[in-house]
Amino acid sequence: MSEQPLRRRASVKAAEVLKSSDNDDMDRDSSDSSDDFDAPKSSSAKKATKASHSKAEVSDSDDDVPLSARKQSKPTAANGNVPQNKRAANGSSRNSAANDDNGNDSETSDAPVTKKSKTAAEKKVDDENENGDNESDEDDDDVPLSKKKANGDVKAKKTPVGKKDTAAKRKLKVEESAVTPAKKRKTPAIKKSGTPVKNEKKGEDDDNDENADEEEEEEDQFAWWKDGALDTSEKWKTMEHQGPVFPPAYVPHGIKMKYNGAPIELEPDSEEVATFFAGIIGTDYEQNKTFCANFFRDFLTVLKKQKKTCPIKEFAKCDFTPIYQHLQEQKELRKAMTKEQKQKIKEEKLALEEKYGWALFDGRKEKVGNFRIEPPGLFRGRGDHPKTGTLKLRVMPEQVTINIGKEAKVPEPPAGHKWGSVVHDNTVAWLATWKENVNDNIKYVLMAATSSLKGQSDLKKFEKARELKKHIAKIRRDYTDGLKDKVMATRQLSTALYFIDRLALRAGNEKGEDEADTVGCCSLRFEHVTLEPPNKVIFDFLGKDSIRYYNEVAVDEQVFKNIKIFKREPKKEGDMLFDRLNTAILNKDLTKYMTGLSAKVFRTFNASYTFQKELNSTPADGTMQEKILAYNRANRQVAILCNHQRTVSKAHTAQMGKIQDKVRGYKYERSLIKKALLEVDPKLKKKRPELLEDESDVDDDFVQRYLTGLEEKEKDRVAKALEKENEKRKAEGKAPLKELEKKKSVPTPLESLSVEKLEKKLEDMGKRIETTKLQIIDKDENKTTALGTSKINYIDPRISIAWCKKYDVDLEKIFNRSLREKFHWASHLDDDWEF
């Protein structure tokens, strides 16, 4: 895979965390063999894995009995083998036309799915042959989805042209019908919901009154989780807010950029755009050709609107560094601000939050999330986004729709402006919305994570995942059987589900031409999956946010066979792996097991389930640190499972080097202790031969460096102490000293210590080395793994809270304040609660 933009690094995901899906408690009936999911083999794969491995059924393929229940209405096409959304092997073509492999239009491409469905049901995949290859052709009656799509633009999912303003219509409809009931309600006393429930230890001493207030506040909190009424589509009866905050108007700085070496005077609008570009200098975007091209195209458009003609024609001749330097200076000035100045800014920010940061939901004060309208700038699309660098225009109030209770006062738009429209829709969660110009995406002002609205959807999400637990055994049985189904569509669905369940892959919706080429399970293409006999599947693709997913997994024999079939000629690079499947089909199929079940629920379920299981290895008698380490390790397993990566920090290598040097320093110190021990008690030479061994990776060079370093540090320390002393003397009117009178007490030479003391020192140093080594491992393992995302989105917080209760750990050790507020609803549970 070629180098990716944005410093996204490939990292290897440990699949084996996907522990056995078969647990007694899960009633999984497969005869698992623990090798089904091998650890990924990669030089960089250092992720700890201690999985109990999942086993898949390895029933003999000859007994393959179709699951009648599952194939009633599998949508497949009439014939042909044209893959859906075929993309050219060179990666550049994402051909939207439903063409066959020769590029001809498919004659049957517009056949209705129902028809295709029936046809497909008749078409069978041949039984597996004796070699177990099961590569019998499916007669190709079982037609890829692409065939079913109309000739022409199948691909372009998001077609900006001709988009209809259904939203406007919908809103209008809402305004007429779904409006707050006219019936007058007595407005309840204002209570805060989602108000910070502070129980931090720090600050405890200094404001007891505040704590008392908080306790009272907590008691007052809207305990929606006790109501059990989570199914209502009506989100509020009355709702008030102050509207969004618009970014301040641009203030020109007058710094001239250069063109062809000469300073250029720009009008404010152009200067603003030039300043946007200067702001990305030094980042990877500066080197991104698409980013620069898109920026420059839009820059030229803005320049053309200038009153004075501007000579700028070529990007290569533009020099934005004067503006960049100005920005740097501004940054320095901000850094150098006095405490008072900083305080003033903080207060202004707080005042703004106080005014706009809250909304009243049925009289309760709740926190708003992003109440600021996004400022103009350059679109920072990730990966190879074709629109990255495009100018994101300033949003005007006329583009903004306000959603508010019918009886509430509509917030005032900025002076001289009016709102695009005002609606009163209590079935949606947003307070304001607008459409951005780059991708035509709709943006929303939503409530904060701590709000009851978000809390309720979180609880619903986790309850849904818990409900999946009741159905997972049957689902797994079904898809395991389906792997051998005679209908190609069913096989693909089962195989995809196998991956979604076992590997926590995302569903993989179709994407448009004007988006980065990233994929999920259903949208995997030929080149994203390779096979390595006897049973290894290698995944290598760019997933969400253009993060690389690389995984080598030993799979069920039948899954291996299936992939071989799905990749069979004439399929080639650019073709869909699952050409009879998409997310709609997959999710529709899943609803037969459980209302509301979709592919993403598997991610939540498996993350939470894995986490709870991993936590079982918490040492009950361990120290607090050991317990927390166990918690973080469980968290890491989930993060690895979900492929949550982060960019390695620039300072990482240097930081690692420092800690490694620290270990080497300790080792050197240990060698001195050993030496002293042998001198004090020479008999130990025979009794303890290990004392004669050299310390690893402590060579002469290092020792020299280490000692010099110590010397310099000591000099530095003495100099500082002298300086301090002289300042003190100066204040007292005394003459300064040339050197410190008091000499630091010389430490007792090791050789004069007793054997017992030396042994103790040796032991302590050994412990210190081990602890620091663990730190290194921990740091390195976390180098590319981001733990936060899974903690915030995938792991049921009740598992963590129950764990804290069980192991007597303070919640604040594992949840920061934001998380405690976000998951306040979860803190009320029985001691024996389980996911």
Add this chain to the structure above:
DNA sequence: GTGGAGACTTGGAAGAATATTA
């Protein structure tokens, strides 16, 4: 039945705030 708009969740990066170390 289907495509696409709309609504919402998920996700990493950057910057700010805070803690730790020298």
Add this chain to the structure above:
DNA sequence: TAATATTCTTCCAAGTCTCCAC
């Protein structure tokens, strides 16, 4: 106390999935 490291917060891009108009 300053420098450095870590944690937290904010921002907004990029997913998933439902529902409605055609």
